[in-house]
Amino acid sequence: MIDIDGLFSVGDSHSAFFGQSGLTQCHWTGAIGKATIYQALKQGLDIFNLREEIINSEHSKECGFMKWQTNNDVYNVPDIQKDSTVIFVFGYNDIQKNINKYHKEYPEPAIYDLIADYVKLVDRYDVKKVICTIPPNPIKPLSEEGHKGLYNHGICRDFEVHGSSEDRRKYTLYANDLLRKLCREYDIKILDLYSDISDNGYIKKEYTTDYVHLDYSNKELVKLIRDKIMLI
Numbered sequence: 001m002i003d004i005d006g007l008f009s010v011g012d013s014h015s016a017f018f019g020q021s022g023l024t025q026c027h028w029t030g031a032i033g034k035a036t037i038y039q040a041l042k043q044g045l046d047i048f049n050l051r052e053e054i055i056n057s058e059h060s061k062e063c064g065f066m067k068w069q070t071n072n073d074v075y076n077v078p079d080i081q082k083d084s085t086v087i088f089v090f091g092y093n094d095i096q097k098n099i100n101k102y103h104k105e106y107p108e109p110a111i112y113d114l115i116a117d118y119v120k121l122v123d124r125y126d127v128k129k130v131i132c133t134i135p136p137n138p139i140k141p142l143s144e145e146g147h148k149g150l151y152n153h154g155i156c157r158d159f160e161v162h163g164s165s166e167d168r169r170k171y172t173l174y175a176n177d178l179l180r181k182l183c184r185e186y187d188i189k190i191l192d193l194y195s196d197i198s199d200n201g202y203i204k205k206e207y208t209t210d211y212v213h214l215d216y217s218n219k220e221l222v223k224l225i226r227d228k229i230m231l232i
Contacts, residue, residue, distance in 0.1 A: 002130070002189075002232050008080050010047060011089030012036065013213060014135055019068035020216035023226060024087060025077045026068050027051070031059040036093045037118045047086065047125055051079050068216075086127045087191060087229075090118065091134040091179075095171045100163030107167075111175050119182040130232060131183055132191040133176045136198040137165050139211040169201035189232045196224060 009018035010027045012035045019026025027050045034040045046053070054060055055075045065075050080086060094114055103110035122129050138161065161168065176194050183190040197207050197214065209215045216222065 002085055002128075002229055004226065004229060007085050007087065007229070009087045009089055009132075010045075010050065010080075011087075011132075012092050014092050014132075015087075015089035016066065016068045017214040017216050018087060018089070018225075021222045021225075023222065023229065027054065027077065027080075028066060028069065031066075032057045033059075036098065037090045037114055038094055038098060040090060041117050041121060045121070047080050047127070051075065051077060080127065082126050084127050085130065086125070087130040087132055088122050089132045091115075091175060095134055095175050096137070096161050096168050099171050100161070100167055104163065107171055108174060111171060112178060115175055115178040116182060119179070119186055119188065123186045123188060128189075130189045130191050130229075131179055133179060133194045134172050135214070136172065136194065136203045137168050137201055139202050139205060139208065165201070172201070191225075191228060191232060193225065193228065196228070197221075 004023065007018075007024040008027065009015040009024040011029060013028065013030060015026055016028055018024040019028075027047075029035055029040065029045070029050070031054045032050075034043055034045055054065075054069070060075070070076055095111070099107050099110055099114075119131070122131060172194075176192075180190060180192065182188075197204055199205070203212070203214070207214055207218060207221050209217075214221060
């Protein structure tokens with residue numbers, strides 16, 4: 001059983017839920033340009049140096065720190081140590097955007113390679129490791145033009161996803177199945193939230209305020225996820 005105190009989350013903007021809800025101390029890797037599995041693999045991800053990297057990033061210098069990162073004007077989240085428990089929250093941007101954009105013809109081999117390399121990367125870290133499943137589709141686009149839509153998620157800016165919602169639903173299901181399988185093989189704990197927050201492949205309306213990210217102020221949802229973490 002995981003001790004809820006002293007938890008970290010690391011990953012794309014969906015990791016922010018854990019920090020904003022108070023479940024974890026959060027390192028949002030978008031500040032250092034590593035908000036996707038692909039970027040983390042290509043550029044490397046030193047989880048023991050994330051604090052310094054984020055403090056010294058151009059993003060932090062220009063924009064300051066996001067509200068889930070700090071309680072004041074100093075980035076005071078402690079460093080991840082070898083005895084830390086870290087929840088890795090990557091994959092949303094890879095699946096919802098990049099697979100559709102760059103691997104439309106043969107998506108499954110690309111997803112397999114991506115997820116397999118991701119699990120291998122996480123396995124190498126000398127911490128207590130947890131991988132979170134990839135969340136469902138955004139509920140609806142603000143505009144729709146030939147399978148492309150802009151979503152206003154209220155954190156940074158509008159963003160574009162690629163491919164049809166059905167494609168993204170299938171890719172996410174396949175990626176999560178791979179995560180479950182490979183986590184068993186590597187004996188890595190998995191925080192499997194997909195079915196709890198999914199409504200036919202879309203994020204449940206009651207669990208989001210921006211169509212895309214989980215609502216950290218929803219006490220029912222926070223309790224649900226806290227209980228799931230405690231059972232890992």
